[in-house]
Amino acid sequence: MHTRDHNVNRVLAARDAHLHSTLPLYYLCLRAGYRSNNPAVLPTNWPTLHMFPxxxxxxxxxxxxxxxVLAGSGHNFRAHGPPGTGMRLFVTCDPANIRHIFTTNYTNFPKGAEFAAIFDIMGGSLFTIDGELCRQQRAKVKGVLSSPWMVARIAAxxxxxxxxxxxxxxxxxxxxxxxxxxxxxxxxFMFDLGATPLFGVDPGLLSSDMPPMDVAVAMDTVMEAGFFRHVVPASCWKLMRRLNIGPERKLRVAHTMLRGFIVDMMERRKINTCHIGNDEExxxxxxxxxxxxxxxxxxxxxxHAMIIGYMLAARDTVGTTLTWIFYNLAQNPNIVSIIRNELSPIxxxxxxxRADAMVIFEQNETKYLVYLKAVLYETLRLYPPAPFERKTVAADDIMPSGHELGTGDTILISLHSMGRMEGIxxxxxxxxxxxxxLSEDGNKLRYxxxxxxxxxxxxxxxxxxxVC
Ligand code: HEM
Structure with missing residues (x-):
């Protein structure tokens, strides 16, 4: 069987199994809808509830x-939530649309107020803002992160x-x-590596006694609840927040834990910086x-908002990428051999x-290794740490794919799907x-x-x- 068909069947089987166990009646209806009038595997458009179920x-x-669904629908589809929810989604993984949204007509597609509400814990920080404020904060953040002292500090x-x-x-x-x-x-590893240059103090989650990692779990909860808030109507998660139930209850506990962690680290930071000399240092x-x-x-x-945003940007991205790299290397011993061959001259x-001692490779020794980078990119292609992006339509627009979008529509860009499209x-x-x-001769990376x-x-x- 073709791998893609196999994957499609696996996904359908997983969905079917879940439906079997949770919603038997709905399952029967959905399968009927799926078979009878939906050869392109578009979600069934139910009366009133639309695609929400x-x-x-x-x-x-x-x-x-x-x-x-994107593979079956030519890389784009629309999905509406129940009436009154205001949920009008356009889901895409079409590169031409993506260029239009992120570059050509960038100012018409801000993250928007709903995105800022979803990640209210990072309110006011770069992660959630748009426009001039974003441009200024981004310049400041970029300046700090790329300054020679900071690059050297992070590397050390x-x-x-x-x-x-x-x-x-x-x-x-x-x-x-x-x-x-x-x-x-x-x-x-990445929690410590994110926090140490941030506060100048190592939280020590990777020490040999493996202390509890509740604060790292609290960060996972922020992202899980954020995911939930993205895909249900805003009125739904806001009601759950008011009632303090479900993912919203967990999120509140996580917020409290993260704030406590930050206060503690800022205290430790103060004590640490007291021991350091003049302003220049x-x-x-x-x-x-x-x-x-x-x-x-x-x-x-x-x-606090900036600290949480920075920790998520640094920890989740690299942490998940490293995990997927190890996972894929374990599945592909031949790739491990090629990496070893590339490293052996160094x-x-x-x-x-000692004969059995570890060899440590320095950053400047590995940064030009072409195959190692190809492994990194291939991992990010199939397992992007940000699996989707969200944008809002500021004014009516027409996508290169021909889809017309209205003011206030939400666009979900599925990065996870992009890497899985035969057409791309x-x-x-x-x-x-x-x-x-790799290039034809294997010596360079393809653009x-x-x-x-x-x-x-x-x-x-x-x-x-x-790093491209
Ligand atoms: C594998 C590594 C990484 C990947 C794949 C990655 C990916 C991304 C993506 C997709 C965004 C856009 C998020 C959005 O707008 O919703 C982003 C933004 C950002 N990333 Fe990374 N990132 C990585 C590593 C890092 C690290 C290590 C840091 C900091 C130490 C960092 C700092 C930032 C910052 C500050 C932004 C916000 C930029 C803006 O909104 O203008 N990233 N990153």
Whole structure:
């Protein structure tokens, strides 16, 4: 069977199993609707409820469900929620539309007020704002993150964490034959690596005693509740918030925990910076200093929002990417061999203290390795840490695909689906194949425009950590 068909069947089977266990009557109706008049696997458009039931039934598997529907619908579809909810969605993974939304007509597609409400915990920070304020804050954030002292500081933190925490932990697990959860390990690693340059203090989640990681779990909860808020009508999650039930109750607990963590880290930061000399040195202490010393940012609420936004931007992105890289390497030993071959000329120049000692590669030794980068891009193609983006339509517009959008419509751009479209990546789109990123002779990386490979976003709001 063709891999794509296999995947489609797997997704359908997963959806069917879920429906069987939860909504038997609805299941019968949905299958009937699906078979009789819906060959292109578009969600059934029910009277009154429109496509909302299909979304709810597929909530557990929404990214794969979108991929299935987008593949069957030519990369775009519309979905409306029940009347009165104001939910008018246009879902797309079409590169031409993406270029229009993120670059050509960028100002007509802000994140919008609903996005800011969904991520209210980061209210006022770069992650949730648009327009001139966004441009100014972005310039400031980019300036701090790309300044030589900060680049050097982040690189030093990373090396230190790898050498003194991560590798000893791996070695210990291996020597006593203990299995471990790679995703948890990467989450701990990236939490420390995000927080240490931010506060100048290491929270120590990756220390050998593996302390409780409630605060990292609280960050996961923020993202899970954010996902829920994206896909149900605003009136629904706002009511749940008022009643303090479901994901909203968990979110409130997570907010309290995150605020407590930040207050604690800011206290520790204060004690830490007291020991450091003059102002010039303080500028280079941590990421927070240039903001706290700037009157435009001297506001506790805004500082908390920015800290949470930064932690999510740094931890979730790299943490999930590393986890997926290890997952795919475990499935593909031949790829591990190619990476080893690429590293071996560098390894041979290093003199290890003992025959069995670990060899550590420096950032400047690995950053030009073409195949290693291809592995990174291939991972981000299939498993983008931000699986979808959300935009609002400021004024009526026509997409390059011909779809007409009205003021106030919501656009969901499915990055997860983009990497899985035969029309974009070819017949082997579902295969993990770093070679697709290499030039004919294998010595260079192929150029792929960001509106086709959206993992780092595209246009004026591209991630400052874009590495293409
Ligand atoms: C694998 C690594 C990364 C990926 C795939 C990635 C991806 C992205 C994406 C998709 C966005 C747009 C989010 C949105 O507008 O909704 C973004 C924005 C951003 N990222 Fe990254 N990122 C990565 C690493 C990082 C790291 C390590 C940092 C900071 C240390 C960072 C800082 C930011 C910031 C500050 C923004 C906001 C830019 C803006 O809104 O104008 N990113 N990133």
């Amino acid at each position: 299909s979304f709810v039934a597929n909530l557990h598997n929404l990214h794969d469900y979108f991929a299935l 933190c990373c090396r230190d964490k790898v050498e003194n925490n991560l590798l000893p932990l791996f070695t210990n697990m291996e020597s006593i034959g203990t299995p471990f959860d790679m995703q948890e390990m990467m989450s701990r 303080q500028e280079g202490v941590d990421i927070m200093s240039p903001f706290l010393n700037d009157p435009d940012y001297a506001n506790d609420e805004l500082a 390894a041979s120049t290093k003199v290890a203290a 990546w070819g017949k082997d789109c579902l295969n993990y194949n770093p070679d697709r990123w 792929v425009p960001s509106h086709k490979f959206l993992a780092f976003n595209s246009g004026p709001r591209m991630s400052p950590y874009e």
